[in-house]
Amino acid sequence: MKLLLKLATRSAWNRRFTLGLMLLVIALSSTMLLGIERVRHELRAGFAQSVSGTDLVVGARTSPIQLMLYAIFRIGGATNNMGWDSARTLARNPAVAWTIPLSLGDSHRGFPVLATNGDYFRHFHYGDGHALRLAQGRVLADVFDTVLGADVAQRLHYRLGDHIVLSHGMAGLGAPRLAEHADKPFVVTGILAPTGTPVDRTVHIGLDAMQAIHLDWEGGAPLPGLHIAPGLVKKFDLTPTSITAVLVGLKSRAAVFRVQRDIADGAGFNEPLMAVLPGVALDQLWDIVGIGENALLLVSAMVVVVGLAGLVAAILASLGERRRELAVLRSVGARPRDIFILLCIEGLGVMLAGVLAGVLMLSGLLVVLGPTLAAHFGIVLQAAWPTPGELQLLAATVAAGLLASLLPGLRAYRMSLSDGLTPRI
Known part of the structure; x- marks a missing residue:
């Protein structure tokens, strides 16, 4: 496993430009996902706290x-x-x-x-x-x-x-x-x-x-x-x-x-x-007008799907360019299982790095734009460490990315040795 991690790191560095674009896509998707989730919670909290301290x-x-x-x-x-x-x-x-x-x-x-x-x-x-x-x-x-x-x-x-x-x-x-x-x-x-x-x-x-x-x-x-x-x-x-x-x-x-x-x-x-009682009545009222919350949830799900689709498409597209690299690894003793794990490590690494970059990107945006959002839209969003609920959401996103990486891994697993060593005319 240590050797596979080393191979995955060097392979990623050789393709740093392509993987950098993939990482940017995942980071933007994570930023949108986490941002929409925070706006959703802030809207609900703001609705429920339109009046506080009143019994x-x-x-x-x-x-x-x-x-x-x-x-x-x-x-x-x-x-x-x-x-x-x-x-x-x-x-x-x-x-x-x-x-x-x-x-x-x-x-x-x-x-x-x-x-x-x-x-x-x-x-x-x-x-x-x-x-x-x-x-x-x-x-x-x-x-x-x-x-x-x-x-x-x-x-x-x-x-x-x-x-x-x-x-x-x-x-x-x-x-x-x-x-x-x-x-x-x-x-x-x-x-x-x-x-x-x-x-x-x-x-x-x-x-x-x-x-x-x-x-x-x-x-x-x-x-x-x-x-x-x-x-x-x-x-x-x-x-x-x-x-x-x-x-x-x-x-x-x-x-x-x-x-x-x-x-x-x-x-x-x-x-x-x-x-x-204001709290009870506001909860009842939110049940009526909370369709906007469901719409934001749908948008969040679509953001994740688009990001994962981009990840899978990019890795599949890169397989055509990496046929010879994977075939060389097979010729020096790498088993199909090793190639499968290598591709999964690569997908997981990109997802983890992208999600972390997304969290940092959102924090930076909130530091810069937070006062403007509060002043003009009444939405108070502050840079903070993700809440337990947001961490669960990000963990689910990383897990979904790992599952999405299985498809390119299976495709590489099924490649024959001669597929990459035989020149194509």
């Missing part, structure tokens, strides 16, 4: 998935709101540490508008417990202040001090023009750092601001002949009458099921409410 999401009774879609992902619409009195009753619960009221319904050029208060910027967390962070400016201080998510500011080219006008209701980009609150423009006072969550695509205003822009509206339309100037809104009671949902943080997570049951039973509330 319950409370809202009017509907389906848990619909409540999560609207309150966390700003998708769809609420079937009903919950009263402000219920939100205050919930905040006074001895088991509750903090609450974040959320009110949705308006938009700005296709982006949802979220009305909340200062607790949102203090207690909302995402990912592995990361707090919201301002890239520029300050949080809400006046009625008509607004804080923009990173994507909103980037796509619409907003800067601090710019004025924006909100629209009544929700509509996507390119949808028919909605009625606007043009008489009460907002000033951009802050821009949040990228989070890779729906926060990036949200325009944030205060709960009092949501009331202020609707003082002279009724039934989704401005009241004819009534106009309240922006400078006069503070003379009115801007306490909200209803909100969409409340994010709840408990003093002890052990109390989560008790508080959830109390809310479902209506203890202390004058309206039917429901409380959803």
Whole structure:
């Protein structure tokens, strides 16, 4: 075996250019495979961690998935709101540490508008417990202040001090023009750092601001002949009458099921409410929208198949050039079994070197491109040693490469001695 390893090394060095191209193909395939696997896991982790540290999401009774879609992902619409009195009753619960009221319904050029208060910027967390962070400016201080998510500011080219006008209701980009609150423009006072969550695509205003822009509206339309100037809104009671949902943080997570049951039973509330555990609802939601994960798995499999096909094709093509070399080895005493093992060693060596080069290549790319991916796409990928799951995947790839090497090895095994020594005309 030691002699075969030495022969394989010298033979590979004599064909270093050809084998170098093969190694590059395997390295690129491994890089794509490992990169797609990391993106797949990051997408799932990012989806599941769109909100963290929140023990319950409370809202009017509907389906848990619909409540999560609207309150966390700003998708769809609420079937009903919950009263402000219920939100205050919930905040006074001895088991509750903090609450974040959320009110949705308006938009700005296709982006949802979220009305909340200062607790949102203090207690909302995402990912592995990361707090919201301002890239520029300050949080809400006046009625008509607004804080923009990173994507909103980037796509619409907003800067601090710019004025924006909100629209009544929700509509996507390119949808028919909605009625606007043009008489009460907002000033951009802050821009949040990228989070890779729906926060990036949200325009944030205060709960009092949501009331202020609707003082002279009724039934989704401005009241004819009534106009309240922006400078006069503070003379009115801007306490909200209803909100969409409340994010709840408990003093002890052990109390989560008790508080959830109390809310479902209506203890202390004058309206039917429901409380959803974010982790459970997000897992259910991923089961519905996780078809993208299956698509990435399919792409990963195709990448491996293409890489292995290239390896087999390259080794088979090289056999025609190596007929005389293999025949000479046979003439000096090498058995067909030795030739078979030699070809297998060569294929395994190329696979191992290619996979290792792929891991190093991916690490280098992540060091260079990682900040760009996080800033523009919200995908946080860091250079790190492969996880146990990734190591199993790479080991399976190497094993598949070894199996693929058996075909050229069998072809060389069946070559006769005269096949390489007899000149062909």
